[in-house]
Amino acid sequence: MVIFNNNTEEKIITAKFTGRMDTIAALKLNEMIQDNLQIKDGKTDMKIIFDLGEVDYIASSFIRICVSTAKQAGAGMFSIVNCQPFIKKTFKISGLDSILNVS
Amino acid sequence: MSENIVNTASEIVENAQLAAAEFHQYNQEKTDHIVEAVFRAGFKNRVKLAKMAQEETGMGLWEHKVIKNVLGTQLIYESIKNEKTVGVISSDTRTGIIEIAQPLGPIFAVIPVTNPTSTTMFKILICLKSRNPIIISAHRGAAKSCIETVRICYEAALEAGAPEDCIQIIPSGNRELTQLIMAHPKIALILATGGTNLVKAAYSSGNPAIGVGPGNVPVFIDESADIQFAVKSIISSKTFDNGTICASEQAVVVMHSIKKQVIKEFEKQQCYFLTPEEIKKIEKIAIDEKSMSMSPSVVGQPVAFIAQKAGITVPEGTLILLAQLNGIGKDFPLSTEVLAPILAFYSAVDYNTAVNMCIDLNYLGGIGHSACIYSNDEKRILEYSELMNAGRVLVNTPTSQGAVGYFFNNLAPSLTLGCGTGGKNITTENITAKNLLNIQRICRRMPNEMWFSYDLSKYLDESQDIDIILKDYYKNH
Numbered sequence: 120m121v122i123f124n125n126n127t128e129e130k131i132i133t134a135k136f137t138g139r140m141d142t143i144a145a146l147k148l149n150e151m152i153q154d155n156l157q158i159k160d161g162k163t164d165m166k167i168i169f170d171l172g173e174v175d176y177i178a179s180s181f182i183r184i185c186v187s188t189a190k191q192a193g194a195g196m197f198s199i200v201n202c203q204p205f206i207k208k209t210f211k212i213s214g215l216d217s218i219l220n221v222s
Numbered sequence: 223m224s225e226n227i228v229n230t231a232s233e234i235v236e237n238a239q240l241a242a243a244e245f246h247q248y249n250q251e252k253t254d255h256i257v258e259a260v261f262r263a264g265f266k267n268r269v270k271l272a273k274m275a276q277e278e279t280g281m282g283l284w285e286h287k288v289i290k291n292v293l294g295t296q297l298i299y300e301s302i303k304n305e306k307t308v309g310v311i312s313s314d315t316r317t318g319i320i321e322i323a324q325p326l327g328p329i330f331a332v333i334p335v336t337n338p339t340s341t342t343m344f345k346i347l348i349c350l351k352s353r354n355p356i357i358i359s360a361h362r363g364a365a366k367s368c369i370e371t372v373r374i375c376y377e378a379a380l381e382a383g384a385p386e387d388c389i390q391i392i393p394s395g396n397r398e399l400t401q402l403i404m405a406h407p408k409i410a411l412i413l414a415t416g417g418t419n420l421v422k423a424a425y426s427s428g429n430p431a432i433g434v435g436p437g438n439v440p441v442f443i444d445e446s447a448d449i450q451f452a453v454k455s456i457i458s459s460k461t462f463d464n465g466t467i468c469a470s471e472q473a474v475v476v477m478h479s480i481k482k483q484v485i486k487e488f489e490k491q492q493c494y495f496l497t498p499e500e501i502k503k504i505e506k507i508a509i510d511e512k513s514m515s516m517s518p519s520v521v522g523q524p525v526a527f528i529a530q531k532a533g534i535t536v537p538e539g540t541l542i543l544l545a546q547l548n549g550i551g552k553d554f555p556l557s558t559e560v561l562a563p564i565l566a567f568y569s570a571v572d573y574n575t576a577v578n579m580c581i582d583l584n585y586l587g588g589i590g591h592s593a594c595i596y597s598n599d600e601k602r603i604l605e606y607s608e609l610m611n612a613g614r615v616l617v618n619t620p621t622s623q624g625a626v627g628y629f630f631n632n633l634a635p636s637l638t639l640g641c642g643t644g645g646k647n648i649t650t651e652n653i654t655a656k657n658l659l660n661i662q663r664i665c666r667r668m669p670n671e672m673w674f675s676y677d678l679s680k681y682l683d684e685s686q687d688i689d690i691i692l693k694d695y696y697k698n699h
Contacts, residue, residue, distance in 0.1 A: 179243060182240055
């Protein structure tokens with residue numbers, strides 16, 4: 120569902136997601152993300168990348184997780200990469216693609 | 223404007239936008255499953271919600287509100303259940319055009335006090351069918367029943383797998399919040415059903431809107447009509463939910479030649495013609511003198527209540543009060559819309575004068591809405607229809623039940639009736655799910671041979687005669 124890759128030298132954590140990020144998946148992910156992204160007291164000094172290359176569905180609750188993670192990471196420290204076009208459009212419709220730095 | 227309200231408005235719209243993002247990923251099957259679940263939940267609660275609405279608003283009759291709830295659930299559902307609203311909805315090999323349905327985005331829906339639960343369920347169903355999240359604003363006089371309707375529908379929708387926040391309701395009576403959401407740039411469309419001010423506010427918001435305001439439905443009973451049938455039909459419509467439907471009859475117009483017969487028939491069928499003194503008394507309680515609009519205190523009330531309030535005595539069991547008026551306009555308050563069992567009555571010397579009266583009534587606050595004719599003369603039916611500015615011209619049909627579709631004709635069942643440009647709408651149609659879609663067209667290359675075989679340089683020559691150009695252009699080669 121999600122694999123974390125921690126590059127301590129470059130201070131980048133990549134979370135590579137797979138499959139459907141529906142409401143149930145999002146519930147499970149929330150805690151894992153907090154633990155693995157080294158977010159303490161709502162803060163982190165790592166650059167966080169969500170790789171959605173193998174994601175084919177995202178629920179609004181998953182988008183909320185992206186937003187809260189982006190807020191904790193701080194300006195310019197969060198991005199979403201490798202979106203399939205359908206998922207890219209979903210972020211566009213949410214109106215949050217700029218805040219989430221979706222490429 | 224307080225910061226809290228601004229934040230609340232933004233939060234509500236952002237929630238809806240997230241729901242829209244999730245919803246656009248749904249396929250037809252999943253969408254239809256949700257729509258069916260919500261229809262079933264709403265239909266199951268049709269009686270409870272009808273009683274709640276009647277008790278809370280004090281308007282209309284709960285038995286008739288049940289029928290409205292059936293319209294807003296079963297009949298709407300039946301009319302949209304087989305519609306394609308996701309992905310490719312049509313493909314024409316002849317024209318090379320493929321149509322794709324896309325949702326609009328968050329829809330802000332304003333609900334009137336007169337039909338609160340039925341309109342709420344109707345708007346929810348057509349929004350869900352088109353994969354659009356809906357934000358509902360209830361009239362403060364019907365807040366409780368709308369909240370309960372939304373709760374029932376939302377729970378059923380979530381249970382069936384709908385996105386979180388696909389249905390929201392905002393606190394009623396907060397004008398600032400309503401205005402902020404209406405004007406929010408992320409709102410895709412406003413579905414406003416209500417009074418003139420509300421509809422104006424919707425159109426001034428800067429967002430696309432389908433606003434349905436008042437009607438002022440004229441009914442012409444032609445000499446060729448079956449008078450007994452016409453009167454019975456009018457009564458069944460004007461007494462339906464005590465006249466709360468905006469398409470209900472407002473004025474009956476006849477020619478002198480049949481006036482006596484029509485009056486006699488109305489009286490025979492338990493209707494009462496007011497004396498000039500009684501008309502004045504009814505005017506005072508039915509129409510607000512300053513705004514020249516109907517007084518909420520009579521809306522959806524039975525004749526006995528209205529008569530008592532006005533201090534007049536009418537025969538027990540009277541169904542409708544009729545006011546014979548000599549004119550149309552501000553000097554004749556009952557010539558305007560009153561959503562209660564009160565009808566204006568006019569007689570004219572001839573056909574042309576009668577139709578002119580109907581035109582005046584139609585243009586007095588009801589442009590684009592509905593009109594009616596009872597006639598067996600096809601020529602006159604067509605002539606009358608062309609002269610009215612009305613999205614629906616009902617023929618030999620009760621207008622309340624006729625304009626909303628299904629019962630008496632093949633109009634789409636709807637509780638939001640488009641009023642065309644006369645009502646500042648883009649459509650005269652009965653609004654349904656298909657009106658809540660952006661239709662994209664994939665256009666295959668199919669070059670027009672006529673165009674490409676023509677010597678286009680001829681267009682550059684100003685001396686070329688138009689008829690010669692046309693002859694050349696359409697010539698077979």
